[in-house]
Amino acid sequence: MLATSNSQQRLLNLVIFLVLCAGAIIAVAPLLYMASTALDGVAFVQPYPPRLIPESVSFENFEQAFASRNFGRAFLNSTGVAIATAVLVTSLAATMAYGFARFDFYGKRVLFGVLLIMIMIPGVVLLIPQFILAKNLSLLNSLPGLVLVYSSGPLAFNMFLLRGFFENLPRELEESAIIDGANPFTIFWRIMLPLAAPAISTVAVFSFLGAWDEYLLALNFLTDEHLRTLPIAIANFRGQHSSNWGLVFAGSLTAVIPTILLFVFFQRYFIQGITSGSVRG
Amino acid sequence: MNSETMQMTTEHAKQKSRGQKRHRGKPYYRPYVPYLFLLPGLALYLLWAVYPLLYQLYISFFDWRIIPGQTSAFVGLANYQELLTDKTFWLAMQNTAMYAVVTVAGQMIIGLTLAILVNRVTIAKRFFRTIYYLPVVTSWVVVSFLFVYLFSPGDAGLMNFVLMRTGTIQEPISWLANSNTSWIAIYSLGIWKGMGWAMVIFLAALQGIPPELYEAAAIDGAGEWHRIRYMTLPLIRRTIFFVLIALMIGGFQVFISVLLMTNGGPLHRTEVALTYMFDEAFGNLHFGYGAALSYVLAVVIVVVSALQSKFLGRGDQDLEY
Numbered sequence: 122m123l124a125t126s127n128s129q130q131r132l133l134n135l136v137i138f139l140v141l142c143a144g145a146i147i148a149v150a151p152l153l154y155m156a157s158t159a160l161d162g163v164a165f166v167q168p169y170p171p172r173l174i175p176e177s178v179s180f181e182n183f184e185q186a187f188a189s190r191n192f193g194r195a196f197l198n199s200t201g202v203a204i205a206t207a208v209l210v211t212s213l214a215a216t217m218a219y220g221f222a223r224f225d226f227y228g229k230r231v232l233f234g235v236l237l238i239m240i241m242i243p244g245v246v247l248l249i250p251q252f253i254l255a256k257n258l259s260l261l262n263s264l265p266g267l268v269l270v271y272s273s274g275p276l277a278f279n280m281f282l283l284r285g286f287f288e289n290l291p292r293e294l295e296e297s298a299i300i301d302g303a304n305p306f307t308i309f310w311r312i313m314l315p316l317a318a319p320a321i322s323t324v325a326v327f328s329f330l331g332a333w334d335e336y337l338l339a340l341n342f343l344t345d346e347h348l349r350t351l352p353i354a355i356a357n358f359r360g361q362h363s364s365n366w367g368l369v370f371a372g373s374l375t376a377v378i379p380t381i382l383l384f385v386f387f388q389r390y391f392i393q394g395i396t397s398g399s400v401r402g
Numbered sequence: 403m404n405s406e407t408m409q410m411t412t413e414h415a416k417q418k419s420r421g422q423k424r425h426r427g428k429p430y431y432r433p434y435v436p437y438l439f440l441l442p443g444l445a446l447y448l449l450w451a452v453y454p455l456l457y458q459l460y461i462s463f464f465d466w467r468i469i470p471g472q473t474s475a476f477v478g479l480a481n482y483q484e485l486l487t488d489k490t491f492w493l494a495m496q497n498t499a500m501y502a503v504v505t506v507a508g509q510m511i512i513g514l515t516l517a518i519l520v521n522r523v524t525i526a527k528r529f530f531r532t533i534y535y536l537p538v539v540t541s542w543v544v545v546s547f548l549f550v551y552l553f554s555p556g557d558a559g560l561m562n563f564v565l566m567r568t569g570t571i572q573e574p575i576s577w578l579a580n581s582n583t584s585w586i587a588i589y590s591l592g593i594w595k596g597m598g599w600a601m602v603i604f605l606a607a608l609q610g611i612p613p614e615l616y617e618a619a620a621i622d623g624a625g626e627w628h629r630i631r632y633m634t635l636p637l638i639r640r641t642i643f644f645v646l647i648a649l650m651i652g653g654f655q656v657f658i659s660v661l662l663m664t665n666g667g668p669l670h671r672t673e674v675a676l677t678y679m680f681d682e683a684f685g686n687l688h689f690g691y692g693a694a695l696s697y698v699l700a701v702v703i704v705v706v707s708a709l710q711s712k713f714l715g716r717g718d719q720d721l722e723y
Contacts, residue, residue: 137519138526139648145533148598152536155548167558213443220439224431232444239451241707243655245676245697249683250454250461253468273450276443292625305431309439334541336658341684352543356662359547366551373544384539388532389538395599396606 152377159183159370167366182371186358191346192372195354199333199376202264202271202350206332207325209272210279214324215317217276218283219309223295236277244274245337252341262345270342271332279324282394286320287313323394326387330380352377422719462693474690481694488506491695494666494673495614498699501585501674509649510642512593513600518630520601521608531605534598553577553587561587581671584664588672591659596652600645607641608634647706654703675699685695 153173153334161168162179186192220226221233251270252261260266290313314321336352345347349357355372358365384391462481464474485491520530537545554558555576562574577583619629633672635642657676660666666673666681673681675695683692 134522134524137523141516141519141523141526141530144512147594148534148537150560151545151548151552151594152540153551155544158551167554167556169558169563171558171560171563210448213446216439218545220436224439226433226436226438227430229436232440235452236447239447239455241704242451242455242700243651243703244451245655245657246679246700246703247454247458248680249689249693249696250458251450252684253461253466253689254450254454254457256468269446270450273446276447277451278441299430305435305439330539334543335541336541337680352541355543355547359662361423369547370551373547375546377540378656380541381536382541384535387533391535392531392602392606396603 155370156374158366159374161367162363163367182367183375185368186371186375189358192348192354192375194347195349196375197349198348199351202268203266203312203329203332205268206271206322207329209268209329210275211321211325213272214276214279214283215314215321216309217280219287219313221280222284222287224305236280240281241375248337248341251338255342261342262348264343264348265351267339267342268332270338271335272328275328275331279328283320284326286317290316317395319390322387323390326390327381327394330383333376333380411432450641454475458693458696461690464690466688466690466693468687468689478692481653481691482698484691485694485698490670490673490678494675495672495702496680497672498654498656498674498676500597501589501592501656502650504589505596505656506646506649506653507615509588509596509600512597513645514604514642516597516601517604517608520605531602536598536599537595538598542595542658543662545591546659549591549659550663555579577665579668581664581668584672588656588659588663591663592653592656596649600649600659603641603645604638607638611637647709650706651703654699654706 130373149218150173154171157172157175159325160174160175160178160180161183162181163185168176221229255266255270261267294312294316295308298312303311334352335350336356339350339353340356343353351372355369355376358369358372452639463476463478465477465480466474484587516530516534520527522532549646553560554560555578557563557566557572557574559577561577562571565571566574569706575583577587615633619633624633655676656674657680660674660677661680664672666677670678676699678693679695679699682688682695
């Protein structure tokens with residue numbers, strides 16, 4: 122290449138890099154603003170000028186958040202609900218997916234078609250009937266009840282994700298096990314499930330996050346204070362102390378940091394999950 | 403036993419070569435086994451998704467009473483008729499559609515631009531991808547409050563501060579006090595939170611384009627813009643359609659941000675379909691009316707989804723080079 126075009130290329134790369142940095146600032150500035158407000162100590166007026174980096178670090182807001190009776194409890198509730206949902210979704214989606222991927226049975230096409238159609242219907246429009254159903258089954262104010270509803274939502278989509286994964290695994294693996302006399306459950310549990318670990322992790326991470334962040338069902342299902350989950354607890358801070366943003370954001374950060382850590386450490390599974398949606402045929 | 407499985411295996415090979423997965427020989431499992439695999443998941447799904455969908459249709463034909471002891475009166479299509487003449491409903495639908503159009507356009511343009519640039523840059527690719535994705539993993543409840551704070555009235559709010567420092571505005575704006583400026587805050591949140599998602603998908607598609615194509619185009623003397631317009635974009639056109647439809651579906655479900663930022667106010671001016679449904683059902687206890695509204699919205703979303711399958715057709719990748 123010519124020298125001029127080479128230096129032009131370098132200039133262009135620099136410009137691109139700077140544009141990307143500007144974009145990165147826009148992406149993280151609001152989050153930094155939140156962190157700085159939470160760490161800035163208790164203040165009842167917004168500091169002027171606004172700070173993205175706190176002046177001094179104080180954990181006063183966090184102490185106050187956890188001192189309020191139900192916040193620590195909400196953290197535990199959310200953790201339990203999210204883990205239970207992740208376990209339930211992965212086990213149910215994996216068994217269903219394997220059933221559809223590897224067996225023939227009467228009614229397969231109809232069932233599959235129903236699930237395919239249901240995928241298009243957004244869960245949030247089912248809020249009213251799910252609420253009434255939970256009321257009739259006496260599952261309001263029950264964390265296990267909430268886990269059941271949370272798990273049903275992402276089930277169909279994750280089943281499709283895993284089914285695609287199972288179908289692409291070579292059949293020879295199962296066939297040699299069949300020759301050895303293994304039954305279908307052993308084959309699924311000992312051979313197929315371990316092979317599907319990457320896809321299963323993707324499903325687990327996404328269903329954990331879905332339950333961790335869920336607000337509307339929790340808002341309507343749980344009225345007992347000690348059953349509340351984190352998003353509800355955060356919204357209550359906002360409702361009770363509308364000018365105390367430090368407290369609201371200390372609560373928010375407590376909820377957000379685990380999700381960001383999860384994302385940073387399991388980034389591969391995130392990217393896999395997001396992009397596998399886009400290539401689903 | 404052995405010969406049977408052998409026969410199955412060879413038969414299998416034949417079927418595989420025809421691209422079929424159906425067993426023709428005697429299967430190695432008992433006929434009820436597949437149902438055991440499906441039953442637990444299916445039971446949960448039928449109870450909490452399929453049944454509620456049908457139950458919702460039923461509820462929508464009633465003046466539904468949630469309070470024990472009161473009887474719900476069958477009203478036929480009255481809830482749906484009422485929707486047609488309900489000005490707030492139409493305003494909410496219009497607002498929802500507008501939100502979808504504005505935020506989808508914003509997310510797609512910014513997401514695609516970022517993806518093209520990240521794909522070009524030689525260092526810190528992963529760093530940028532991680533940073534842009536952070537707003538996506540942050541919960542809606544948190545970012546909604548965060549944007550209320552960003553768009554605080556007075557000069558100490560970050561948005562007012564930045565705009566006044568740069569001379570864009572002279573006086574601080576009370577963003578969430580009127581509907582036009584509220585929409586700016588709500589749209590900004592939608593675009594800011596979703597651009598990283600679009601970017602990640604576009605980047606994956608861009609990375610799937612073989613570099614030889616670019617080299618060939620460079621030899622042919624195609625300029626930067628030309629290459630993007632006539633090569634990159636057509637090559638990832640299926641991904642563009644996918645992102646468009648997926649974001650549209652998401653846009654029609656806008657809810658928590660509006661609920662927590664304006665709660666549809668002032669005077670229902672920023673109401674969207676789901677905040678109105680929520681207010682009617684859980685605020686005014688008009689569950690039948692809310693159910694009808696949910697159904698209408700679900701139909702709108704399914705129509706959009708159906709367009710997806712129509713446009714995306716059968717192929718599952720952009721591979722056409």
